[in-house]
Amino acid sequence: xxxxxxxxxxxxxxxxxxxxxxxxxxxxxxxxxxxxxxxxxxxxxxxxxxxxxxxxxxxxxxxxxxxxxxxxxxxxxxxxxxxxxxxxxxxxxxxxxxxxxxxxxxxxxxxxxxxxxxxxxxxxxxxxxxxxxxxxxxxxxxxxxxxxxxxxxxxxxxxxxxxxxxxxxxxxxxxxxxxxxxxxxxxxxxxxxxxxxxxxxxxxxxxxxxxxxxxxxxxxxxxxxxxxxxxxxxxxxxxxxxxxxxxxxxxxxxxxxxxxxxxxxxxxxxxxxxxxxxxxxxxxxxxxxxxxxxxxxxxxxxxxxxxxxxxxxxxxxxxxxxxxxxxxxxxxxxxxxxxxxxxxxxxxxxxxxxxxxxxxxxxxxxxxxxxxxxxxxxxxxxxxxxxxxxxxxxxxxxxxxxxxxxxxxxxxxxxxxxxxxxxxxxxxxxxxxxxxxxxxxxxxxxxxxxxxxxxxxxxxxxxxxxxxxxxxxxxxxxxxxxxxxxxxxxxxxxxxxxxxxxxxx
Amino acid sequence: xxxxxxxxxxxxxxxxxxxxxxxxxxxxxxxxxxxxxxxxxxxxxxxxxxxxxxxxxxxxxxxxxxxxxxxxxxxxxxxxxxxxxxxxxxxxxxxxxxxxxxxxxxxxxxxxxxxxxxxxxxxxxxxxxxxxxxxxxxxxxxxxxxxxxxxxxxxxxxxxxxx
Numbered sequence: 001x002x003x004x005x006x007x008x009x010x011x012x013x014x015x016x017x018x019x020x021x022x023x024x025x026x027x028x029x030x031x032x033x034x035x036x037x038x039x040x041x042x043x044x045x046x047x048x049x050x051x052x053x054x055x056x057x058x059x060x061x062x063x064x065x066x067x068x069x070x071x072x073x074x075x076x077x078x079x080x081x082x083x084x085x086x087x088x089x090x091x092x093x094x095x096x097x098x099x100x101x102x103x104x105x106x107x108x109x110x111x112x113x114x115x116x117x118x119x120x121x122x123x124x125x126x127x128x129x130x131x132x133x134x135x136x137x138x139x140x141x142x143x144x145x146x147x148x149x150x151x152x153x154x155x156x157x158x159x160x161x162x163x164x165x166x167x168x169x170x171x172x173x174x175x176x177x178x179x180x181x182x183x184x185x186x187x188x189x190x191x192x193x194x195x196x197x198x199x200x201x202x203x204x205x206x207x208x209x210x211x212x213x214x215x216x217x218x219x220x221x222x223x224x225x226x227x228x229x230x231x232x233x234x235x236x237x238x239x240x241x242x243x244x245x246x247x248x249x250x251x252x253x254x255x256x257x258x259x260x261x262x263x264x265x266x267x268x269x270x271x272x273x274x275x276x277x278x279x280x281x282x283x284x285x286x287x288x289x290x291x292x293x294x295x296x297x298x299x300x301x302x303x304x305x306x307x308x309x310x311x312x313x314x315x316x317x318x319x320x321x322x323x324x325x326x327x328x329x330x331x332x333x334x335x336x337x338x339x340x341x342x343x344x345x346x347x348x349x350x351x352x353x354x355x356x357x358x359x360x361x362x363x364x365x366x367x368x369x370x371x372x373x374x375x376x377x378x379x380x381x382x383x384x385x386x387x388x389x390x391x392x393x394x395x396x397x398x399x400x401x402x403x404x405x406x407x408x409x410x411x412x413x414x415x416x417x418x419x420x421x422x423x424x425x426x427x428x429x430x431x432x433x434x435x436x437x438x439x440x441x442x443x444x445x446x447x448x449x450x451x452x453x454x455x456x457x458x459x460x461x462x463x464x465x466x467x468x469x470x471x472x473x474x475x476x477x478x479x480x481x482x483x484x485x486x487x488x489x490x491x492x493x494x495x496x497x498x499x500x501x502x503x504x505x
Numbered sequence: 506x507x508x509x510x511x512x513x514x515x516x517x518x519x520x521x522x523x524x525x526x527x528x529x530x531x532x533x534x535x536x537x538x539x540x541x542x543x544x545x546x547x548x549x550x551x552x553x554x555x556x557x558x559x560x561x562x563x564x565x566x567x568x569x570x571x572x573x574x575x576x577x578x579x580x581x582x583x584x585x586x587x588x589x590x591x592x593x594x595x596x597x598x599x600x601x602x603x604x605x606x607x608x609x610x611x612x613x614x615x616x617x618x619x620x621x622x623x624x625x626x627x628x629x630x631x632x633x634x635x636x637x638x639x640x641x642x643x644x645x646x647x648x649x650x651x652x653x654x655x656x657x658x659x660x661x662x663x664x665x666x667x668x
Contacts, residue, residue: 051658162510164553168517171546175524175539182535189531189539219591222626388627389642392619395599396650400611404660409607416599423592428513446538453537 003347004126007355010055011363019056020360023063024367025375030064031071031083032379033390038068038084039326039433040210044394046203046334047401054338055353059360061334065327066310066364070114070372073303074379077106086306089274093291093298100294104234107379108241109296110303111372113252117304118311118365120256121263125311126358128264130347132319137344141452142466144321144343146475148445151322152437153482163486166434169425173438174445176200176418183443184450195410202333204402204415205439209432210330211398212419217426218387218394238373248300254281255301259308264315277305311361317342318354321444326433332440337405510557517550591626598622610665612651619643 010016030041042064049057072083077094090110097106139147152170179190180199191197245252258277281301282288291298314331316322321343323329335342338353346354402415422432456465466472525543528536602618609617620643624631627639651668654660 048658051660162553162556164549164556165513168546168549168553171542171549174542175546178539178542182532185532185535187532187535189535190527216592216595219595219626220588222591388623389646391595391626392622392643393646395595395602395622396615396618396646399602399606399615400650400654400660400662403611403663404654407661409603409663412603416603420596428509449538449541 003130003351004355004358007352008359010352010356011059011359015053016056016059016356016360017363019052019060020063020363021367021371023060024067024364024371027064027067028071028074028368028372028375031068032074033083033385037210037214038065038072038086039330040214040394041068042327042330043206043210043333044397044401046206046330046337047404049334050337050405054340054350055356055360057338058331058334058353058357059364061331062357062361063364063367065331066118066307066361067368067372069306069310070111070118070303070368073110073114073299074107074376077110077299078103078379086274086309087302089278089302089305090299092278092302093293093295096292096294097296097299102294104237104376105241105296106299107376108238108373109245109299111369111376112242112245113248113255113300113303114307114372115365115369116252117256117259117306117308118368119362120304121260121308121311122358122362122365123311124260124264125315125361128312129315129318129358132315133344133347135344136319137348139344139471141448141455142469143471143475145445145448145452145466146472146479147320147322148441148448150475150479150482151316151320151441152434152445153479153486154322162429163483163490165429166431166486167483169430170434170438173435173440174442175438176205176435177439177442178446183447195413198406198408198410200414200418200439201406201411202336202440203405204411205418206330206333206436207398207401208415208417208419209422209436210326211394212416213423213426213432215391215394215398215419216423218391222387222391244296245300248297250284251281251297251301252304254284255304256308259305260312262305263309263312273305273309274302277301307365310365314361318346319344323437323440326436329433329436329440336440508557510553514550514554514557518547518554521547521550594625595622598625606663606665608665610667611662612647612655613665613667615650616643616647619646 011020026045027038027041031038042061045061045064049060052060069084069086072087073090073094074083076082076087076091077098080091080095082088082091094106094110097103152174153167175190177200179196181188188197255277258280259273262273262276278291278298278301281297282291285291285297313325313328317328317332321332321341323332332342340346340350340353398415398419399412402412403409405411422430422435425435426432452465453462456462459465467476521543525540525547528540528543598618598621602614605617606614608614620640623639623643624636627635654662655668
């Protein structure tokens with residue numbers, strides 16, 4: 001905590017504050033735009049940070065991440081389309097409120113609750129991240145190898161409908177990361193064309209895998225028009241809403257707590273946090289039947305939960321180097337292009353950047369609430385932007401973002417190639433997140449595997465080195481548990497689907 | 506009818522075999538880790554194959570992305586969930602955009618790409634007013650990125666005979 005307070009003033013420098021405000025406003029607008037996921041928004045912004053100071057660049061990405069999660073609620077409330085998966089639970093009561101002419105109230109509740117949950121999550125993050133990092137610093141090559149594999153297993157299970165496909169995607173990501181020169185022998189591998197000589201850099205891969213499939217997907221949905229309820233902002237609603245919102249202690253408490261706990265679990269994500277918290281508050285309410293019909297507590301609990309998740313979701317990234325969510329994986333890319341390697345020693349080697357980043361996330365929560373409330377009266381304008389224009393704009397930004405990192409047109413071709421293959425893969429049930437995780441974690445896994453193998457062959461043998469020791473066994477069990485939980489989830493989902501199909505027939 | 510997951514599993518297995526064969530061209534010490542990953546992918550593809558052939562049939566599962574009676578109605582008009590026409594137009598336009606970018610430069614080609622894509626994808630909706638809005642949007646977008654990238658961030662972008 002002392003170090004956090006020591007570096008906190010850095011977050012208040014003029015440059016950092018301006019960056020933070022721009023990031024928050026941009027994030028709110030991007031989050032509110034249907035079709036633009038927070039992950040893709042952050043991925044497109046990563047190259048912009050390349051020319052900034054490391055701390056400033058990370059502040060921009062952190063601010064956008066925070067604001068897109070809350071901004072996604074705007075489209076959930078006004079047009080029943082969650083801007084991000086984290087806002088699915090929000091629309092259950094947010095949209096009925098809008099239909100009843102209470103859209104303004106719903107939006108204000110959304111931003112105030114997001115602030116409460118977000119600050120709670122950040123406090124937990126600040127308290128627990130440094131101690132966990134001190135434990136993680138004891139890890140050697142085998143533990144880091146298993147942690148990289150753990151990262152792939154968690155994301156594989158939760159971001160795809162099929163655990164096998166998720167893991168295949170993750171492993172293909174690892175294979176893609178091996179293109180180029182071997183880290184040990186310096187000989188080329190899979191360099192079938194000059195374009196691949198330098199390997200696949202992270203930023204082109206991130207942009208290609210998240211943005212290009214989205215471009216094609218938006219192209220498929222050109223004919224869709226959104227119906228939206230009437231929204232006419234009125235004066236005097238804000239004070240009434242703040243008072244009413246702060247009285248929703250139970251909803252805010254459950255949302256913040258569930259969001260924080262779910263956030264720490266790598267891969268669980270905001271949609272899980274929102275839905276579990278929503279379910280819990282409904283169970284604890286005297287009138288559970290009111291939920292889903294425009295109950296303000298429904299909006300408060302889901303929004304406090306999905307924003308409480310933001311801070312804790314970065315704990316695995318900052319302490320272990322394992323991104324806890326697809327957006328955290330993109331943030332990892334942002335750290336890497338500034339030469340910052342997330343993991344246990346990040347707090348020791350770069351405390352200034354790390355603590356300034358954490359401090360700015362707290363400020364971003366406050367800015368998100370203030371600007372969210374200010375912008376909400378104009379939010380309907382954002383949703384008027386047609387997919388037609390988004391297709392063109394996202395493509396141009398993707399090209400710019402990819403080219404600008406290394407001034408290489410080869411990267412642009414790699415970006416487009418990966419994105420096109422990913423789009424085809426998405427039609428067969430594969431998703432981008434495990435592939436990105438594989439590309440990001442692949443080098444960590446390979447380096448530590450080879451390092452560990454060399455040490456093991458000269459000492460106790462490979463089997464004993466990689467499969468014994470408390471830390472190894474615990475992480476291996478976590479991998480098995482993660483896969484087991486995903487299989488359980490898949491079986492349950494299909495059984496539920498089968499039952500509902502039988503009921504329909 | 507062959508399950509979609511079966512096709513995916515067989516395709517992944519074929520790719521795995523091809524990749525494994527290609528490893529013989531590289532230094533064996535440089536591909537130790539890659540070999541482990543290829544084995545893992547092969548094992549997962551086998552798992553997917555078994556799952557698609559046996560388990561799903563027994564439990565009445567349907568493959569991910571497969572059409573049910575309900576979503577078939579939605580997808581019939583879009584060729585089983587794939588709107589090939591706009592996707593093909595976007596794909597070809599992007600390729601042309603890349604080609605033209607090397608001659609004309611980033612900003613000019615971005616303007617033309619923007620104009621072309623918003624016109625071609627919305628051909629059934631062409632009026633003079635809408636056309637002007639589309640061209641103005643493309644111009645404003647290009648101007649904004651030019652000011653942002655070229656004058657504020659001072660970032661290098663692909664150069665051609667123009668900008």
